[in-house]
Amino acid sequence: MTVAPPPASPDLAVGAFTDHGPWIVDPTQLTWRRDIDRLRRRTRAEVPQLMRRRRLPPGRRVLRVGAVLGGALGHWYVGARRTGSTASRADLSRRLRDAFEELGPTYIKLGQIISSGEGIFPAELVGQFKRLRDQVRPETFDDVRRVVETDFGRPLEEVFSWFSREPVAAASIAQVHRATLCTGEPVVVKVQRPSVAALVRRDLAAMSWIAPVLVGRIPVAALANPPALVELFAETIVEELDFRLEAENMLDTARILAETGESQAMVVPRPHPDLVTRRVLVMEELSGFAFDDLAGMQAAGIDTERIVQAGMVAFLEGAMLYGVFHGDLHGGNLLVLPDGRVGLLDHGITGRLDEPRRLAFLRLLLGGTVNDIRLQLGALRDLGALPPDVDLEAVIRDLKLDGPPIDPTKLTPDELLREIRELTKALLAYGARMPKELMLFVKDMLFLDGAIATLAPDVDLFAEVTRVATHFATRHGDRILRDIGIDPRTVEIDLAGIKGSFGVDADTPSLTYRELQARRQVIQRRMESRQRRHR
Numbered sequence: 219m220t221v222a223p224p225p226a227s228p229d230l231a232v233g234a235f236t237d238h239g240p241w242i243v244d245p246t247q248l249t250w251r252r253d254i255d256r257l258r259r260r261t262r263a264e265v266p267q268l269m270r271r272r273r274l275p276p277g278r279r280v281l282r283v284g285a286v287l288g289g290a291l292g293h294w295y296v297g298a299r300r301t302g303s304t305a306s307r308a309d310l311s312r313r314l315r316d317a318f319e320e321l322g323p324t325y326i327k328l329g330q331i332i333s334s335g336e337g338i339f340p341a342e343l344v345g346q347f348k349r350l351r352d353q354v355r356p357e358t359f360d361d362v363r364r365v366v367e368t369d370f371g372r373p374l375e376e377v378f379s380w381f382s383r384e385p386v387a388a389a390s391i392a393q394v395h396r397a398t399l400c401t402g403e404p405v406v407v408k409v410q411r412p413s414v415a416a417l418v419r420r421d422l423a424a425m426s427w428i429a430p431v432l433v434g435r436i437p438v439a440a441l442a443n444p445p446a447l448v449e450l451f452a453e454t455i456v457e458e459l460d461f462r463l464e465a466e467n468m469l470d471t472a473r474i475l476a477e478t479g480e481s482q483a484m485v486v487p488r489p490h491p492d493l494v495t496r497r498v499l500v501m502e503e504l505s506g507f508a509f510d511d512l513a514g515m516q517a518a519g520i521d522t523e524r525i526v527q528a529g530m531v532a533f534l535e536g537a538m539l540y541g542v543f544h545g546d547l548h549g550g551n552l553l554v555l556p557d558g559r560v561g562l563l564d565h566g567i568t569g570r571l572d573e574p575r576r577l578a579f580l581r582l583l584l585g586g587t588v589n590d591i592r593l594q595l596g597a598l599r600d601l602g603a604l605p606p607d608v609d610l611e612a613v614i615r616d617l618k619l620d621g622p623p624i625d626p627t628k629l630t631p632d633e634l635l636r637e638i639r640e641l642t643k644a645l646l647a648y649g650a651r652m653p654k655e656l657m658l659f660v661k662d663m664l665f666l667d668g669a670i671a672t673l674a675p676d677v678d679l680f681a682e683v684t685r686v687a688t689h690f691a692t693r694h695g696d697r698i699l700r701d702i703g704i705d706p707r708t709v710e711i712d713l714a715g716i717k718g719s720f721g722v723d724a725d726t727p728s729l730t731y732r733e734l735q736a737r738r739q740v741i742q743r744r745m746e747s748r749q750r751r752h753r
């Protein structure tokens with residue numbers, strides 16, 4: 219007798235979840251969701267207050283950061299610095315990791331970004347900072363119990379028949395424990411660190427104080443737009459500190475993945491229908507391979523190139539068609555399930571583009587595939603990267619955007635520096651700055667760059683761009699036409715232009731990530747030797 223597989227869970231219609239979960243998600247029946255829109259508005263309204271610039275600089279915090287980082291550097295300087303470059307770098311990296319961990323959530327988050335910079339930052343530093351993704355020092359069990367009991371308003375034992383004392387993972391905001399509900403379902407419980415809200419507030423005060431000073435003193439800093447960076451940090455962190463908003467983000471992302479037909483590529487854990495509060499989030503456990511466990515995935519026969527390809531498409535679909543994307547991609551927030559699907563964890567930071575910005579974003583990326591400079595620049599202006607009254611033709615002329623592309627590996631270091639200097643000067647003169655809405659996106663791209671490096675180094679990037687563009691044209695053509703009045707099915711992908719933007723000739727047949735990395739290294743080495751000559 220053959221046993222029929224159990225029928226698919228009915229909630230797969232409303233979200234990209236695992237085939238069978240511990241419960242069924244019915245978005246109309248979730249108790250924590252009742253007042254969610256008001257909660258989101260109220261949370262956002264808190265931001266200006268958090269960023270209010272104090273008259274006096276937050277001296278104590280600045281001193282403490284200085285002391286902790288200075289201590290780390292000092293110990294390295296008198297110790298391992300002299301032991302040879304590898305050992306010295308390893309020692310410094312370890313000390314910096316300890317210092318960042320000690321300084322708390324803001325610095326741990328910064329460390330996570332650095333940990334995504336494989337190939338950009340030194341390997342020892344990346345290796346050490348990887349631990350800041352999910353192996354930060356946990357809180358004591360007594361503190362965890364206190365948070366759970368305060369938020370649920372009853373003893374832990376009334377909710378859980380079993381609760382692991384040791385967390386399975388601990389990151390910047392929270393730690394995650396495995397548990398069993400009194401009703402029998404296995405779950406994981408994300409518990410917020412008790413002091414995190416206060417720590418973040420204090421760091422925000424320091425950052426709001428320093429950001430305008432940076433812009434005033436270092437003109438180039440204006441391009442990076444530090445005040446907007448602080449604002450973005452404030453906005454994302456206040457939302458991240460309320461797990462009801464995170465649970466709602468989980469539902470949004472799951473729904474979009476289901477609607478775009480990506481449930482075969484990505485899944486989101488199911489939040490519990492009742493057990494979600496500001497600081498406690500009970501959800502389905504996902505398990506699988508760590509995102510950089512290449513050997514494990516290959517041994518299990520998982521196609522790692524497919525993971526990156528599917529991830530890229532799903533990410534762009536969310537951003538371009540819905541204006542919603544996972545805003546905190548790093549190795550700790552992703553798992554690869556044994557069936558090759560990616561488990562998306564930690565939806566505390568979810569990027570959201572309002573409708574005008576989403577459309578601008580769509581025009582920007584479409585303009586990239588057809589190499590239409592005017593379309594791209596107009597989109598960048600609408601995203602806030604350039605002032606609204608900017609003269610686009612003048613920008614094109616001044617930045618030589620309609621000239622032939624430059625291959626940076628064919629320039630001497632001095633020529634390259636001159637190009638960069640001129641570009642920076644022109645951008646500053648036009649009042650260009652990084653728009654807040656693009657910052658999360660760029661941070662995610664840094665992660666994806668590293669993900670391609672580990673999971674798909676031999677994929678041809680030109681073929682990839684063509685594949686993604688074709689996917690959007692065939693799958694979402696009607697919708698894109700409706701949105702921005704351009705039919706992606708009738709425009710031609712400009713591969714020569716795309717090759718130009720990678721800095722290679724139009725007749726280069728293909729370019730893998732490995733080759734791209736080699737080109738970056740050529741430039742890096744030349745710049746280093748120039749620096750040495752000039753010392």
Ligand SMILES: Nc1ncnc2c1ncn2[C@@H]1O[C@H](COP(=O)(O)OP(=O)(O)OP(=O)(O)O)[C@@H](O)[C@H]1O
Nearest residue numbers: 352387389390391392394487502503504550563564
């Ligand atoms: N549903 C889940 N199933 C299995 N493991 C999970 C789940 N949710 C979270 N984890 C693990 O717990 C870790 C911490 O959770 P999470 O990333 O949500 O916390 P965080 O403090 O918000 O992290 P970050 O520092 O990235 O902001 C994750 O990196 C992951 O290893």
Ligand SMILES: [Mg+2]
Nearest residue numbers: 389550551564
């Ligand atoms: Mg995380």
